[in-house]
Amino acid sequence: MKALILTNRVPFPPNSGYPIVVYNTIKGLLKLGVEVTLFSINTSKHWVDVDDIYDPIFEQINFYSYNIDTEVNIWGAFFNIFSNQSYNVSRFYDDEAAKLLENVLREQEFDIIQFEGLFVVPYLDVVKEHSKAKLIYRAHNIEFDVWERLAAGEQFRPRRKYLEFLSRRLKVYETEQINRFHQVFAISNPDRQNILKMGCQTRLDVFPVAIDFEKYHVDEKKTSFPTLFHLGAMDWRPNKEGLEWFLDEVWPDIETLSSELRFYIAGKNMQKQFFDYDSDNLIVEGEIFDAVEFMNSKAIMIVPLLSGSGMRVKIIEGMAMQKCIIATTMAAEGISCKHGKDIMIADTPDEFYRAILQCITQPNKWREIGHHARKTVERDHEINANAKRMLDIYELLTAS
Numbered sequence: 001m002k003a004l005i006l007t008n009r010v011p012f013p014p015n016s017g018y019p020i021v022v023y024n025t026i027k028g029l030l031k032l033g034v035e036v037t038l039f040s041i042n043t044s045k046h047w048v049d050v051d052d053i054y055d056p057i058f059e060q061i062n063f064y065s066y067n068i069d070t071e072v073n074i075w076g077a078f079f080n081i082f083s084n085q086s087y088n089v090s091r092f093y094d095d096e097a098a099k100l101l102e103n104v105l106r107e108q109e110f111d112i113i114q115f116e117g118l119f120v121v122p123y124l125d126v127v128k129e130h131s132k133a134k135l136i137y138r139a140h141n142i143e144f145d146v147w148e149r150l151a152a153g154e155q156f157r158p159r160r161k162y163l164e165f166l167s168r169r170l171k172v173y174e175t176e177q178i179n180r181f182h183q184v185f186a187i188s189n190p191d192r193q194n195i196l197k198m199g200c201q202t203r204l205d206v207f208p209v210a211i212d213f214e215k216y217h218v219d220e221k222k223t224s225f226p227t228l229f230h231l232g233a234m235d236w237r238p239n240k241e242g243l244e245w246f247l248d249e250v251w252p253d254i255e256t257l258s259s260e261l262r263f264y265i266a267g268k269n270m271q272k273q274f275f276d277y278d279s280d281n282l283i284v285e286g287e288i289f290d291a292v293e294f295m296n297s298k299a300i301m302i303v304p305l306l307s308g309s310g311m312r313v314k315i316i317e318g319m320a321m322q323k324c325i326i327a328t329t330m331a332a333e334g335i336s337c338k339h340g341k342d343i344m345i346a347d348t349p350d351e352f353y354r355a356i357l358q359c360i361t362q363p364n365k366w367r368e369i370g371h372h373a374r375k376t377v378e379r380d381h382e383i384n385a386n387a388k389r390m391l392d393i394y395e396l397l398t399a400s
Helices: 017-031 074-080 095-107 118-130 143-152 157-180 189-197 237-249 291-296 313-320 349-361 363-380 383-399
Strands: 002-007 035-043 062-068 112-116 134-139 183-186 203-206 227-231 262-266 282-286 300-303 324-327
Touching: 002 017, 002 095, 002 118, 017 035, 017 112, 017 313, 017 383, 035 095, 062 095, 095 118, 112 118, 112 383, 118 134, 118 157, 134 157, 134 383, 183 189, 183 383, 189 203, 203 383, 227 291, 262 291, 291 313, 300 313, 300 349, 313 324, 313 363, 324 349, 324 363, 349 363
Parallel strands: 002 035, 002 112, 035 062, 112 134, 134 183, 183 203, 227 262, 227 300, 262 282, 300 324
Antiparallel strands: none
């Protein structure tokens, strides 16, 4: 079985949500004997020096990449208004990248070509013209839904109107493309329902985030208490928005609970404004070297997302590390978890306050939730089981 995987960023190193999902997909498929070729757009925002990639998985694949500057350009955004294209998506297309992909398709034949996310779909016409492979689209989230929710929460009217415009363009594009594939993978059941509402007529299956549990070693002796932590990329607007809300609306009351309580904030591209919150009780660490070790050293994970779509990979990782996670309903969307058993759900400042108070006054409670969380993700998110199911679908598609 030969598979070509198209990605909108280089998934090495696997240090955030999208790269982790893609990396583990490749890892699982390689273990089952699939020959994997990876074609990645190397964006300016997430640029990777491919000559410095040292990873055993990377050594087992055929790899191609093309550098594209995807940064938002004021003039580009303005002139896009008068076109019929989605500016969010069109920034990822480049004629030279398309030519490189065409050469790859001319030189090799593939059984499966998998598009990882909406931002590589602009290359679908090139693929259809030069390959007879079965085509799969994996929706890492419902892109227009993310922007609709961001627009709904925006107070500044001109910005809200522009966000609404972007979300409408995205919705049209996503809806038009969804039935051009032989198979669609949703990342969660709620996303599957949304894709059906978009008019999806093709095969549709759910493939949640898969992780390799060998990476997630829990050492409770290294966990300090009472500690809270938030971990997420601050260049993703929903993360930034949610953390701002928590720090302004929730943290001032939490900070008074105990002089020993510490709240650690970490993540790449940490915005300058968050360092202004730094205090004796709140430590802003910025980008960290080892996310697993960081999670292991802290007790309670805070995920205050107010918008977004898909599945939060950091929550899955936190559950694998036996963390007690306090998250909004939005953040936990798509994960098979139950409030009070393997996660704690909080949507208001008062609910966050009560949940955190319960955890720091009843240490056995957060430990119990963490142990249940690990069992839940072992059941639903194991890398080898997910890869085997994916290969079964590959074989079914190529046999038809």
